[in-house]
Amino acid sequence: MYSFALAVLLILTGILFWRWSSPQKKLPPGPMPLPIIGSLHLLGNLPHRALHKLSQKYGPIMSIRLGSIQFVIVSSPEAAKLFLGTHDAVFASRPNIEAAKYLSYGSRGMTFSEYGPYWRSVRKFCTLELLSATKINGFAGMRREEIRMMVEEMRVASMRRQVVNLSETVGALIEGMTCKMIFGKKNDERFVFKRVVDESMEATGAFNLADYVPMLAPFDFQGLTKRFKTLNKDIDEMFETLISEHEERSLISSQRHDEMDFIDILLSLKHQYSNTHDELSYTIDRPSMKAILLDMVAGSIDTAKTSIDWILAALIKHPRVMKELKKELRTVIRDKRVVEETDLAKLNYLHMVVKETFRLYPVAPFMIPHESMEDIVINGYSIPKKTRVLVNYWAFGRDPKVWSENWDEFLPERFLDKDIEFRGPDCQLIQFGTGRRGCPGMNLGLLNIGLVISNMVHCFDWELPNGTSPTDLDMKEKFGLTIPRVEPLLAIPTYHT
Numbered sequence: 001m002y003s004f005a006l007a008v009l010l011i012l013t014g015i016l017f018w019r020w021s022s023p024q025k026k027l028p029p030g031p032m033p034l035p036i037i038g039s040l041h042l043l044g045n046l047p048h049r050a051l052h053k054l055s056q057k058y059g060p061i062m063s064i065r066l067g068s069i070q071f072v073i074v075s076s077p078e079a080a081k082l083f084l085g086t087h088d089a090v091f092a093s094r095p096n097i098e099a100a101k102y103l104s105y106g107s108r109g110m111t112f113s114e115y116g117p118y119w120r121s122v123r124k125f126c127t128l129e130l131l132s133a134t135k136i137n138g139f140a141g142m143r144r145e146e147i148r149m150m151v152e153e154m155r156v157a158s159m160r161r162q163v164v165n166l167s168e169t170v171g172a173l174i175e176g177m178t179c180k181m182i183f184g185k186k187n188d189e190r191f192v193f194k195r196v197v198d199e200s201m202e203a204t205g206a207f208n209l210a211d212y213v214p215m216l217a218p219f220d221f222q223g224l225t226k227r228f229k230t231l232n233k234d235i236d237e238m239f240e241t242l243i244s245e246h247e248e249r250s251l252i253s254s255q256r257h258d259e260m261d262f263i264d265i266l267l268s269l270k271h272q273y274s275n276t277h278d279e280l281s282y283t284i285d286r287p288s289m290k291a292i293l294l295d296m297v298a299g300s301i302d303t304a305k306t307s308i309d310w311i312l313a314a315l316i317k318h319p320r321v322m323k324e325l326k327k328e329l330r331t332v333i334r335d336k337r338v339v340e341e342t343d344l345a346k347l348n349y350l351h352m353v354v355k356e357t358f359r360l361y362p363v364a365p366f367m368i369p370h371e372s373m374e375d376i377v378i379n380g381y382s383i384p385k386k387t388r389v390l391v392n393y394w395a396f397g398r399d400p401k402v403w404s405e406n407w408d409e410f411l412p413e414r415f416l417d418k419d420i421e422f423r424g425p426d427c428q429l430i431q432f433g434t435g436r437r438g439c440p441g442m443n444l445g446l447l448n449i450g451l452v453i454s455n456m457v458h459c460f461d462w463e464l465p466n467g468t469s470p471t472d473l474d475m476k477e478k479f480g481l482t483i484p485r486v487e488p489l490l491a492i493p494t495y496h497t
C-alpha cells in the first residue's frame with residue numbers, strides 16, 4: 001500500500017517538475033483571458049469586426065482563448081500565406097463542432113470531416129464526379145431556362161412599376177437552380193426545403209457555448225442541440241424520400257449520363273466505387289451520401305445569394321460603376337437579349353466588380369475553422385497541436401498596406417493590370433479559401449454569380465424605391481455563417497426594350 005502511494009507521489013512530483021522546468025512556450029500575442037469564458041466577452045455582435053480591431057493591437061497572428069479553446073486569429077494576407085500556404089498540411093484539419101455532429105451525420109460530409117483518407121476520398125469524389133467542369137456545363141441549359149424565367153418575371157414587374165424584393169428573387173432563383181442540379185427538381189411542396197436550409201445555416205452559424213466550453217454541452221443551455229436534432233430529422237426525411245424516388249426510377253429506366261442530377265450520380269457511383277475502389281467503398285454509404293448532399297446544398301445557396309445581393313447593392317450604390325458595367329455589356333453582348341455563359345469570359349469589368357465586392361463586402365467573414373494536427377513554430381510563436389485557426393478574411397480587404405489608403409472606396413479599377421486572382425499565391429483575395437481545404441465549388445459559385453449579375457444589369461435599370469438616393473443605401477451587415485446585408489434589397493426595374 002505504502003509503496004503504491006509512494007510511486008504515485010513520485011510520478012506526480014515528476015510531472016510537476018517537468019512542467020515547471022520545461023521552457024515556456026511562446027504563444028502569439030493576444031488579450032489576457034478571463035477564467036472559464038476566456039475572451040468570449042470581447043467578441044460582441046459582429047465578431048469579425050471585434051477581432052479585426054484586436055488584431056490592430058496584437059498583430060495579424062493573434063492568440064485568443066475563447067472559453068477553454070485556444071484559437072489563433074489570422075488577419076492579413078501575409079499571415080494567411082504561412083497558415084494556408086507554407087504550413088497548409090499542418091492546418092488542414094477541422095475541429096469537431098457540435099453542429100457537424102448532428103447535421104453532417106457525424107462529420108461525414110467534406111466540410112467538417114477531419115483531414116485524412118476519408119476526407120481525401122470524399123473530396124476527390126466530389127471534385128471529379130459532381131463539381132467537374134464537364135458536369136457543371138451539363139446543367140447550362142437548365143440555368144439558361146431559369147434565368148430566362150427570372151428575366152420575364154422582372155419584365156412584368158417593370159411594366160407595373162413594381163418594387164421588387166431583389167434579395168428574395170435572387171434567393172429563389174439560386175435555390176431553384178441548386179435544387180434542380182442536386183435533386184432534379186425544384187418547388188417540391190412536400191418539403192419545407194427553404195425553412196430547413198435557412199434554419200440549418202442559422203443554427204450552424206449561431207454562437208454555440210458548447211463549442212467553446214465543451215463540459216457544458218450536456219446541459220444544452222441554449223437549446224441548440226435540441227434544434228440540431230429536429231433539423232436533422234427533417235433533413236433526413238427529405239433526403240430519404242428523394243433518394244428512394246431516385247432509386248425506384250433507376251430500376252424502371254436507365255438514364256443518360258448527361259441527364260443525371262447529383263443524387264443519380266451518387267447512386268450510380270455508389271455501386272461502381274464499392275466494386276472497384278476499396279478505399280472509396282466506405283465513403284458512399286447512405287449517411288455519407290446524405291452528408292455530401294447537405295454539403296452541396298449548404299455550399300451553394302447561401303453563399304451565392306448573399307454574394308449577388310452585395311454585388312447588386314454595391315452597383316446600385318455606385319452609379320458610376322453600374323454605368324461602366326452596362327457599357328461593357330453593351331459592347332460585348334450587343335443586341336442579344338440575354339447574357340450566355342459563354343459570354344462571361346469576355347466581361348473583364350464584371351470580374352473586377354465581383355472581386356472588388358468580395359474584397360470590401362465578403363460573403364463569409366471567416367474561413368471555416370481549421371485545426372492544427374501537430375505542434376508547430378511559426379514566426380517564432382509556438383502553436384500547439386489542436387489549436388483552432390480562424391482566418392478573418394473580412395480584415396484582409398481593410399489593410400491599407402495591401403490596398404493603399406483608399407481601401408474603403410468601392411473601386412473595381414484597382415484590379416486593372418494587377419495579377420490578383422482568387423486563390424492567388426499572395427492570398428489577398430481568398431474569399432474561396434486556398435490550399436487543401438479551399439472551396440471545391442468556386443467555379444460553380446462564380447458562374448452562377450456572373451450569370452445572374454450580368455443579366456440583371458444587361459436587361460434592366462434599377463432604381464431605389466421612395467426616391468431613396470443611392471448614397472443612402474444601407475450597407476450594414478449581420479453576423480452568421482455568411483454575413484448578409486441587414487436590410488433586404490428593394491428596387492424598381494426598368495426593362496431595356
Ligand code: HEM
Pocket residue numbers: 110111112123131295296297299300303304307363364366367368369431432433434436437438439440441442444445446
Ligand atoms: C460564392 C460562392 C462560394 C463561396 C464564397 C464559398 C466560400 C467557401 C469558403 C470560404 C470555404 C472554406 C475554405 C477554408 O476553410 O479554407 C469553402 C469551403 C467549401 N465549399 Fe464553398 N463557397 C462558395 C460556393 C460553393 C459551392 C457552389 C459549393 C458546392 C456545390 C461549395 C462547397 C464547399 C465545400 C464542400 C467546402 C468544404 C471544403 C473542405 O473542407 O474540404 N462552395 N467555401
